[in-house]
Amino acid sequence: MNIAPKPSFVLHQRHLLGIQGLSRDEIVGLLDLAEEFVEINRQVEKKRASLRGRTQINLFFEVSTRTQSSFELAGKRLGADVMNMSVGSSSIRKGETLMDTAITLNAMHPDILVVRHQSSGAVALLARKVDCCVVNAGDGSHEHPTQALLDALTIRRNKGRVERLVVAICGDIAHSRVARSNIILLNALDARVRVVAPSTLLPPGVERLGVEVCRDMREGLRDADIVMMLRLQRERMNGSFVPSEQEYFAYFGLDEKKLGYAKPDALVMHPGPMNRGVEINSTVADGARSLIREQVEMGVAVRMAVLEALSRKLPNA
Amino acid sequence: MLSDRRPILLTNARILDPSRDLDIVGDLLMADGTIREVKRGISAAGVPEGAEVIDCRDRIVAPGLVDMRAFIGEPGAEYRETLASASHAAAAGGVTTIVCQPDTTPPIDDPAMVDFVQRRARDTAIVRVQPMAALTTGLKGEEMTEIGLLKAAGAVAFTDGARSITNARVMRRALTYARDFDALIAHHTEDPHLVGEGVMNESEFAARLGLMGVPTAAETIMLERDLRLVALAKARYHAASLTCAGSLDVLKRGKDTGLAITAAASINHLTLNELDVGSYRTFCKVSPPLRGEDDRRALVEALASGLIDVVMSDHDPQDVETKRLPFAEAEPGAIGIETMLSAALRLVHSGDVTLMALLKAMSTRPAEILGLPGGTLRAGSLADVIVIDLDVPWIVDRELLKSKCKNSPFDEARLQGRVTRTIVAGRTVYEYV
Numbered sequence: 001m002n003i004a005p006k007p008s009f010v011l012h013q014r015h016l017l018g019i020q021g022l023s024r025d026e027i028v029g030l031l032d033l034a035e036e037f038v039e040i041n042r043q044v045e046k047k048r049a050s051l052r053g054r055t056q057i058n059l060f061f062e063v064s065t066r067t068q069s070s071f072e073l074a075g076k077r078l079g080a081d082v083m084n085m086s087v088g089s090s091s092i093r094k095g096e097t098l099m100d101t102a103i104t105l106n107a108m109h110p111d112i113l114v115v116r117h118q119s120s121g122a123v124a125l126l127a128r129k130v131d132c133c134v135v136n137a138g139d140g141s142h143e144h145p146t147q148a149l150l151d152a153l154t155i156r157r158n159k160g161r162v163e164r165l166v167v168a169i170c171g172d173i174a175h176s177r178v179a180r181s182n183i184i185l186l187n188a189l190d191a192r193v194r195v196v197a198p199s200t201l202l203p204p205g206v207e208r209l210g211v212e213v214c215r216d217m218r219e220g221l222r223d224a225d226i227v228m229m230l231r232l233q234r235e236r237m238n239g240s241f242v243p244s245e246q247e248y249f250a251y252f253g254l255d256e257k258k259l260g261y262a263k264p265d266a267l268v269m270h271p272g273p274m275n276r277g278v279e280i281n282s283t284v285a286d287g288a289r290s291l292i293r294e295q296v297e298m299g300v301a302v303r304m305a306v307l308e309a310l311s312r313k314l315p316n317a
Numbered sequence: 318m319l320s321d322r323r324p325i326l327l328t329n330a331r332i333l334d335p336s337r338d339l340d341i342v343g344d345l346l347m348a349d350g351t352i353r354e355v356k357r358g359i360s361a362a363g364v365p366e367g368a369e370v371i372d373c374r375d376r377i378v379a380p381g382l383v384d385m386r387a388f389i390g391e392p393g394a395e396y397r398e399t400l401a402s403a404s405h406a407a408a409a410g411g412v413t414t415i416v417c418q419p420d421t422t423p424p425i426d427d428p429a430m431v432d433f434v435q436r437r438a439r440d441t442a443i444v445r446v447q448p449m450a451a452l453t454t455g456l457k458g459e460e461m462t463e464i465g466l467l468k469a470a471g472a473v474a475f476t477d478g479a480r481s482i483t484n485a486r487v488m489r490r491a492l493t494y495a496r497d498f499d500a501l502i503a504h505h506t507e508d509p510h511l512v513g514e515g516v517m518n519e520s521e522f523a524a525r526l527g528l529m530g531v532p533t534a535a536e537t538i539m540l541e542r543d544l545r546l547v548a549l550a551k552a553r554y555h556a557a558s559l560t561c562a563g564s565l566d567v568l569k570r571g572k573d574t575g576l577a578i579t580a581a582a583s584i585n586h587l588t589l590n591e592l593d594v595g596s597y598r599t600f601c602k603v604s605p606p607l608r609g610e611d612d613r614r615a616l617v618e619a620l621a622s623g624l625i626d627v628v629m630s631d632h633d634p635q636d637v638e639t640k641r642l643p644f645a646e647a648e649p650g651a652i653g654i655e656t657m658l659s660a661a662l663r664l665v666h667s668g669d670v671t672l673m674a675l676l677k678a679m680s681t682r683p684a685e686i687l688g689l690p691g692g693t694l695r696a697g698s699l700a701d702v703i704v705i706d707l708d709v710p711w712i713v714d715r716e717l718l719k720s721k722c723k724n725s726p727f728d729e730a731r732l733q734g735r736v737t738r739t740i741v742a743g744r745t746v747y748e749y750v
Contacts, residue, residue, distance in 0.1 A: 020525075099641055119643030120527035121597030140645065142527030180527055204530055205521030 009033055011309045015127045015134040018143035019184040027188055031153050034298070034305035038157075041077070041301055048304075051080035051311055054111040059101070060086040060137070061117040066272055066296060067137050067146075071114045074303035078311075080112070098122060099129060106130040111314055112307060115139075120177075133310045141175045147271050148181035150302040152189065154295050155226055158267055163190035168220050168262070169211075170196040170252060171230030171279050172241075174203045178271045179230060183209055196220030198252065200241045201232075217252060221261040228269045229254050229280050237278070245278050254280045259289070267291050323369055324348035325743060327704065328360045330373035334380065335677035336693035345378055347700035350742040355694050371738070373704055379676050380692050381413025381444075381701030381741065383683040385581055386503075386557060387632035387654055388478065389415070390721075391437060392430075393422025398634040398721050400434070403654065404442035406719040408747035410655035411736035412630070413444050413701035414691055416683070419451040420478035426451035426462045428470035435471055443746040444739075445701070447689060449474045452491055452502060458482045461491045465498050473687045476503040476557060479604060479633075479649075481539055483509060485546065492550035501686065503555040504543055506564070507605050511535035516645045518591040518606045526597065528644060531606050533561035540564050544571040547578060555686060556580040558631060560605045562615035569624055579686050580624075582616050583631035584657045587664065589613075589726055599640045599647035600726045603631065606649075620678060621670045626686065628678040630657040634722035652720045656713060656727045658705070662734040665707075672707075700743035707734045 009029040013021065022030075040046055056075040060068050068084065075082040085105075096104075098117070105113065106129065113134045115123045120140030127134040138144040156162050167186055173179045173195045186193045187210045194212045195202065196219075207213050214220030221227060232248065242248045254268065268280075268290045276282050285292060327345040332355060334340075344359035345352065346368070364370055384407065390397035400417075407415050417434065419425035425434060425448055438446035450472035454460045464475060475495060481504065482488045488504075495502050512531050517523050519530025540556055544567060547554045559568065559580050571578050585603050590610045594601045601607055619625040633650030640647050653660070658679065664670040684692030691699050713730045715723040739747035 097638075097641075098643065117643065119645045121645075122643035124596060125641075125643055140527050140643070141529075177527060180525070203524035204519045204532070205524040208521040209524060 008312065009309060010312050014313055016145055016306055016310060017124050017127060017134065017136045019145045019148050019181045019188070020143065022188070024188050027149070027152070027185060030149055030302070030305050030309060031156060033309060034149070034153050034301045037301040037304040038298065041297070046077050047079065048077060049079045050308055051075065051078035054080045054311060054314070055109070056080040056082045056112040056114065056307070057105055057110045058082065058084045058114045059105065060084070062138070063087065064116055064137070066299065067116065070296070070299040071137060071303050073300050074307055075112070078304055078307055080307070098126060102126045102129045106132070112310065133314065135306060135310065138177050140177065141180070142177050143181045144177040145181050146299070146303050146306055147178050148185040149306070150295060150298040151182055151228065151269060151271070152185055153298045153302055154269065154291050158291060159225060162186065164192065165225040166192045166194065166223055167226040167228060168194045168196050168224040169228045169230065170217070170220065170254070172201045172232045172236065173197050173206060173230070174201045175233070175236070176230050182228065183211055194220055194224070196252070198242060217258045218261050221258060224262040224266050226267055226269060227254065227259065227262055231271065231273065231275060232279050234275070249278055253278060254284050256283060259284055269295060271295070323367055324365050325740065325745070326360060326364060326368045326370045327373045327378050327702070328370060330376055330378040330704070332378045332694065333673060333676055334694040335673055335681040336380070336695065338673065339694070340673065345694065345702065347702065347740070347743045350700050352694055352696055352698050352700050352702070354696055376737065377672070377705040377707060379703055379705060380680040380694055381703050381739065382411050382658060382679045383414040383416065383687070383689065383692055384412045384630050384632065384654055384657065385416045385627050385683040385687070386583070386629040387415050387417055388420055388634070388650065389417045390634060391421065392433070396721070397636055399441065400438045400446055401441040402719065402721045403632070404444045404446065406652070406655040407444045408739045408741070409719050409736070411658045411703040411705065411739055412654055413703070413739060413741045414689060415444060415446045415654070416473060416687065417446055417448050418478040419449055419476065420456060424451050424456050426454050426456070428463065428466045431467055431470040431472050444741050447471070447473045447687065449476050449503060451475070452477050453482065453487065456480055458484060458487060461487070461494060464495050464500050468498055468500050473689065474501040474503045474555065477505065479505050481505050481507050481509060485542060488543065489546045489550060492546055492552040492554065496550055496552040499553065501553045501555055503557045505557045506536050506539035506543060506559070508535045508539045511538065516602065516606070517594055518608050520591060520609055522591050522594070526594070533563050533608065533612065536561060536605055537563040537567055540567050544576060544578065547571070547576050548574070553577045558583050558586070558605065559625065560586045560608050560616065561612040565615055565619045565624060572624070579626040581627035581629045582620060582625045583629055584653050584660050585631060585651055585726060586613065587616055587620065587628065588660050593726065597644040598726070599642065599644055600651060600724045600728065602644060602647055602649045603651050604649040617664055617669050620664070621674055623674070626678060626682045628657070628661060628675065629683070630654040634720055635724045636722050640724050650724065651726045652718065652722055652724055655718050655720060656725060656732070659732040659735045660727055660730070662707065662732070666733055700740060702740045703736050704738040705734065706737045709733070709735055711735060
């Protein structure tokens with residue numbers, strides 16, 4: 001059998017700021033590359049050298065455990081020197097602006113900047129001021145591209161494909177960057193996307209984002225292959241967007257009964273961290289159909305793929 | 318305002334006077350700060366001795382513009398804009414009267430502050446400045462200001478600037494009291510509770526950008542409430558900045574029932590829409606937010622029909638400290654006094670609005686509504702006159718704008734037509750070379 005050597009995959013842009021702007025080929029290319037890292041990550045020797053000599057700074061304006069540690073591990077396994085900067089320990093607390101922080105860090109000549117910020121568009125703004133490549137690790141309610149990529153990888157590995165699957169994204173769509181990135185990515189891969197939420201948690205105009213809109217779990221989960229639950233922030237549950245945790249769980253929390261509306265082989269996902277008993281109960285979260293732990297594993301692989309692909313565009317690569 | 322002793326004679330101009338729908342080719346003579354004559358053939362009959370003769374062939378001559386809504390940083394934020402810097406920007410934009418808003422630090426809410434602004438303007442500004450005073454003390458929306466004394470001191474209208482008065486009882490009392498002094502109340506109609514965390518127009522586009530939206534209902538509900546209160550109080554009322562079709566319906570109904578109401582639209586809302594926000598351009602963050610194209614079209618039609626009385630700049634200087642931030646964290650506001658006319662000429666060139674209607678909404682109507690002299694070229698009126706070249710193409714370069722702040726949503730815009738000369742009280746204060 002004649003196996004042609006795989007062409008080295010590269011992204012067309014210098015930064016990864018969102019799924020918006022990626023072509024279908026780029027998405028698939030990143031997923032394929034991530035598959036290779038899944039295998040590597042399961043070996044004893046996980047270390048690679050493609051980012052050797054490179055400096056990666058994780059700049060987190062918003063607290064994060066899993067995304068930050070996932071990016072840190074990904075960078076280290078590729079051989080980069082990784083530095084973490086988060087809100088609590090930095091000068092952001094002392095009133096320094098986002099732009100000043102960007103300019104300061106840029107002067108240290110990092111190669112890759114991984115940024116999370118609480119405001120939509122903030123990462124793109126910062127990317128305009130620095131010379132290195134920037135990865136969006138979540139900006140406000142806008143995008144969280146590596147989360148969508150790892151979700152797609154998890155789905156593809158478990159279902160063998162993404163196209164034509166019915167994916168129900170349930171919960172706080174209005175404030176969710178995970179939802180936005182997933183909607184764009186899943187549409188690009190020809191999945192059928194549904195959003196399921198009470199109307200107060202749906203952004204006006206959502207029906208024009210390429211999704212079916214449901215306000216009821218029975219209808220929303222019907223024939224679903226994937227049930228993707230979103231986290232509901234506690235401050236949004238006390239009468240502001242929904243009346244109470246109890247009422248939210250009663251109507252939109254995922255339990256065995258509601259999961260029964262989906263296909264018998266439907267799988268459950270959650271980007272974490274979970275509010276057990278609010279949007280999902282423990283039986284489902286820890287059950288045989290839950291992919292939640294696998295999502296975390298895929299997270300490292302996808303982030304390695306992203307860093308690797310972006311590093312191929314760095315000067316002297 | 319000092320007037321130049323030398324008379325000025327503008328010749329061979331196309332003279333447009335919207336105060337009497339006059340559109341002729343002829344000459345205009347001004348002396349001692351007033352307009353003396355407007356007719357054909359003044360120069361042919363002999364140039365008055367010592368007069369400066371300016372050939373205005375292929376140019377428009379019109380009344381100086383009256384900008385009914387401009388936020389200026391003096392006092393309190395002189396680093397952003399002073400009366401002087403705003404007046405230079407105004408002169409370059411053909412604005413001969415700036416109506417400044419009371420949102421200053423401290424706010425213009427007592428007669429001494431009105432006096433201060435007038436004195437500063439007299440000493441430092443090159444165009445006329447007329448202050449609006451606060452409607453409530455400290456712009457807090459709670460207690461009404463000294464409407465009678467403020468008006469006597471020279472306040473041309475009463476407003477809480479960019480803030481809405483949420484308490485309907487306070488608004489009703491203020492309207493009722495203002496009526497006895499024939500004072501005009503100008504109101505920013507936007508329910509702050511419905512605005513909430515919103516930072517741009519509520520729409521599919523906001524959903525894509527992950528930005529919280531402001532529904533048009535936030536504006537329409539406040540306007541509807543106000544007009545019901547105006548009907549009770551029988552006061553004079555001006556909607557300071559309308560942006561959407563829903564509000565225009567409410568406005569039309571109010572006007573049809575004979576209420577003494579008028580309304581303005583900003584140059585931003587007439588010529589830009591929500592898509593101009595693009596990838597989080599904070600220079601396009603204004604309050605109320607830029608709306609969808611359907612609302613913009615409705616606003617342009619309302620301007621053409623006269624339902625919208627006034628076009629204003631909504632000039633609001635913001636510096637990098639308040640604009641070079643993530644979109645949701647940036648302050649709203651855009652400068653516009655210098656580019657207002659040129660940007661509005663887009664609507665004329667596209668055939669949506671006649672030049673006469675536009676100039677009327679930028680000069681005659683605001684002067685009438687505020688009871689100011691100006692906005693006319695009748696003999697005996699103020700010699701506040703502009704000369705316009707309708708065709709000259711130019712590209713906005715924010716660094717060349719005269720305002721202290723550079724937050725122009727029209728930066729790099731290709732515009733056609735501009736003011737080439739601005740005359741205030743018979744003296745040239747700006748010339749385009």
